[in-house]
Amino acid sequence: MRAGRLPRAAAGLLVALCLAASDLAAAALAPDLVARGREIYLHGRLGDGSPLQGVRAAGQAPVSGSDAACVNCHRHSGLGMTEGRSRVPPITGRYLDPPHSLSSDKPDLPYIETMRGVRMPYTDETAARAIREGIDANGRTLTPLMPRYGLGDADTAALLAYLKSLDRPVEPGVGDTVLHFATIVTPEADPVRREAVLATVRQFVKDKNEKAFLIGPTAAMHPSGRNVESKMLQRIPRRWEMHEWVLSGPPESWPAQLDADFAREPVLAVVSGVGGPHWEPVHRFCETRAVPCLFPNVDAPLERPDDFYSLYFSGGVLLEADLIAARLAERPGDRPPVVHQVFRAGSAGAAGAERLARALRPRGLRISDTAIPADATGEAVRRAVAGGAPGEVLVLWLAGADVAALGEAPAGATEIYASGRLGGFENTPLPASWRAHTLMAYPVDLPDRRAVRMRYPEDWLRSRGIPITDLPAQADTWLALSLLNETLKELIDAFIPEYVVERLQDGLDHRFITGYYPRLSLAEHQRFASKGGFFVRFAEPTGAKVVADGSWMVPDGP
Amino acid sequence: MKGSTAQFRLRRHPRQHALLLALLLPALAPGHGQAAAAAAAATTATTAAMEEHAGMSPEMAPAMPGPRRTTMQVSLGEVPLVREDGVKVKLADLLHGPRPVYVDFIFTTCTGVCPMLSANFAALQRRLDAAHAQADLISISTDPEQDTPARLRAYRQKYGGGERWHFYTGTAQADAAALRAFGVYTGDKMLHAPVTVFRADPAAPWIRLDGFASADDLYRELSPAKTAGR
Numbered sequence: 001m002r003a004g005r006l007p008r009a010a011a012g013l014l015v016a017l018c019l020a021a022s023d024l025a026a027a028a029l030a031p032d033l034v035a036r037g038r039e040i041y042l043h044g045r046l047g048d049g050s051p052l053q054g055v056r057a058a059g060q061a062p063v064s065g066s067d068a069a070c071v072n073c074h075r076h077s078g079l080g081m082t083e084g085r086s087r088v089p090p091i092t093g094r095y096l097d098p099p100h101s102l103s104s105d106k107p108d109l110p111y112i113e114t115m116r117g118v119r120m121p122y123t124d125e126t127a128a129r130a131i132r133e134g135i136d137a138n139g140r141t142l143t144p145l146m147p148r149y150g151l152g153d154a155d156t157a158a159l160l161a162y163l164k165s166l167d168r169p170v171e172p173g174v175g176d177t178v179l180h181f182a183t184i185v186t187p188e189a190d191p192v193r194r195e196a197v198l199a200t201v202r203q204f205v206k207d208k209n210e211k212a213f214l215i216g217p218t219a220a221m222h223p224s225g226r227n228v229e230s231k232m233l234q235r236i237p238r239r240w241e242m243h244e245w246v247l248s249g250p251p252e253s254w255p256a257q258l259d260a261d262f263a264r265e266p267v268l269a270v271v272s273g274v275g276g277p278h279w280e281p282v283h284r285f286c287e288t289r290a291v292p293c294l295f296p297n298v299d300a301p302l303e304r305p306d307d308f309y310s311l312y313f314s315g316g317v318l319l320e321a322d323l324i325a326a327r328l329a330e331r332p333g334d335r336p337p338v339v340h341q342v343f344r345a346g347s348a349g350a351a352g353a354e355r356l357a358r359a360l361r362p363r364g365l366r367i368s369d370t371a372i373p374a375d376a377t378g379e380a381v382r383r384a385v386a387g388g389a390p391g392e393v394l395v396l397w398l399a400g401a402d403v404a405a406l407g408e409a410p411a412g413a414t415e416i417y418a419s420g421r422l423g424g425f426e427n428t429p430l431p432a433s434w435r436a437h438t439l440m441a442y443p444v445d446l447p448d449r450r451a452v453r454m455r456y457p458e459d460w461l462r463s464r465g466i467p468i469t470d471l472p473a474q475a476d477t478w479l480a481l482s483l484l485n486e487t488l489k490e491l492i493d494a495f496i497p498e499y500v501v502e503r504l505q506d507g508l509d510h511r512f513i514t515g516y517y518p519r520l521s522l523a524e525h526q527r528f529a530s531k532g533g534f535f536v537r538f539a540e541p542t543g544a545k546v547v548a549d550g551s552w553m554v555p556d557g558p
Numbered sequence: 559m560k561g562s563t564a565q566f567r568l569r570r571h572p573r574q575h576a577l578l579l580a581l582l583l584p585a586l587a588p589g590h591g592q593a594a595a596a597a598a599a600a601t602t603a604t605t606a607a608m609e610e611h612a613g614m615s616p617e618m619a620p621a622m623p624g625p626r627r628t629t630m631q632v633s634l635g636e637v638p639l640v641r642e643d644g645v646k647v648k649l650a651d652l653l654h655g656p657r658p659v660y661v662d663f664i665f666t667t668c669t670g671v672c673p674m675l676s677a678n679f680a681a682l683q684r685r686l687d688a689a690h691a692q693a694d695l696i697s698i699s700t701d702p703e704q705d706t707p708a709r710l711r712a713y714r715q716k717y718g719g720g721e722r723w724h725f726y727t728g729t730a731q732a733d734a735a736a737l738r739a740f741g742v743y744t745g746d747k748m749l750h751a752p753v754t755v756f757r758a759d760p761a762a763p764w765i766r767l768d769g770f771a772s773a774d775d776l777y778r779e780l781s782p783a784k785t786a787g788r
Binding site: 056057058059060061063067071072073081082083084085086088144145506509510518519521523524525526531532551552554555556 | 622623665667668669670671673674677678680681701702703704706707708729730745746747748749750751752770772773774775
């Protein structure tokens, strides 16, 4: 398992030579063996389908199956974590058996704070012994928190193959002096939002590169300064290069375009960006190509709690549907005869309407949907909301322009819900006659309560002369880039995609600059950082003054 | 504190895995009441059998340092919490019953520390049921916005929560107040240390156990004098 001594060379050549010389090479690992190891590592499932079994200290309960899986503590990246006072070390191939350069006995590895100090490198035999018997490479007992696993020879070999496969030969988007990122724009993006988001992204990156010491350098280890033990780090600020991947054509064609973009310009992460109702092809690209996709501006994100690479600030219209469903459940009085939803066909609003319908039908509520054709005029919107029986609930899943075209509220409409996300929150141009009877779903903090947190992005946008034409999207964009920047600063030089996701989510709870959202929090199986909302009413016939109707609530989900 | 660095070999016969599986599966099924009582004895035997088959006898398995035990002050307020079945309850009301009570702090998407805490509570529950001893187990979420009642229900079912083991959440403010009452609030769910809190009855002091308290450690709190020579 040990690599031979090699002449010092450029990092890429060094890695290539290491790979060629050692049986750590991923290319030499049989894909079937790695796949079998992945099943054990991620799901606690052995080669014969039976559950992985682990035993901890006498008195502690044994673990089995997915509870026994290595990923629970060592994480997707294999680089471990810190939870409370428990420090879990990295266990990918190169951390178990570090490659050495000729001129130094010290391992040449990205710095992970839970990595163990100098010790004997593991061989396949001693690694197997560690997993089965809890004895480390130096012959010492491992912490009792690490289970002792019942693994046969074939399963052990598979697991070790998987651990070796976790080290990419070259980390995508990472250069000596530059980090590459991308931001994705789909053809469905609202043009105003697209320009606002791109202007924000471009200025943030420009600031970062020009004023590195104001925003903060992304620390890097100069190869000659790498000295893990003394932790004296020489820092060279790496500049960011932001690629704009602008997609075109129908959604079916996007995966191929994204693959081509990524092949041409491998990136460490995709950040922010703008999309429309069809975001799934992008979400799937991120998942299958293992690229972190951090907080795109989409009103209808995908709810896939078991996916890993895509993070969203909010469930958007999905969350609003859940809020409205919860509100309707608490509503006193008789059940409404019908719930009438109005939206543009194929829009994000349609996704919200579909989710609300699915939540309400099992309760025996009658749902009536009007899907306005995408190219229809404002007159079609007015027709869609006209009429309606007394007692009927009306739900408006409409963007600002359509809300402005609503005209007079129908006489019988006394119970109306509207999407704040789609309409523009307190800037939703709801005509005066509608305001008294409309409750707007508001999955962000109230204006006066978010004022202090919002000062950061708002002042920054103004001082940079960026027109504020879509403040929610621009604030979210600024926030996404800031979170990425903060996370990267903590990584020192461990620019590994999965580790970026894990560290970002672990560090999110204690951040107080959270923009529009009162709180942000993420973890495994949580991909939406903000989970609740208010309902608000407009306080006046015109203007943007809103008052909360009730307190912040987190819906129980479908 | 026992420790052992004895080397032991792991027997690796495929049939052993099947046997382990057969022994272990019943222990994993959620148990309630009578079923739990029956399962309790089976599980203790299963654990021993499993360790034996893994080539380790319980005496030889590495020892976990026992929990650090201190007394603490807890001032319970009228903090409004929500139980996993949606019932609203005030924290002070929850804790003025006569029975002994254990409290731990988890979040449902936690993958490191919490599964161990909850597995220990599950084992404690089995022991209590087997001994016909009455105590209340309370698990309070440290991630209240994610841990809705529905998610707590699923987590509780996974660990076999019985009639006297309930899970609580609330608004972010209420949850923070509850965690502060027990001195475990950090504002960051990842910054949690394993802590279990115990009180024998409303007149008794609150005991804080820092570290991974095993089911034995927890059960022993019921009557320290009686169970000392166990």
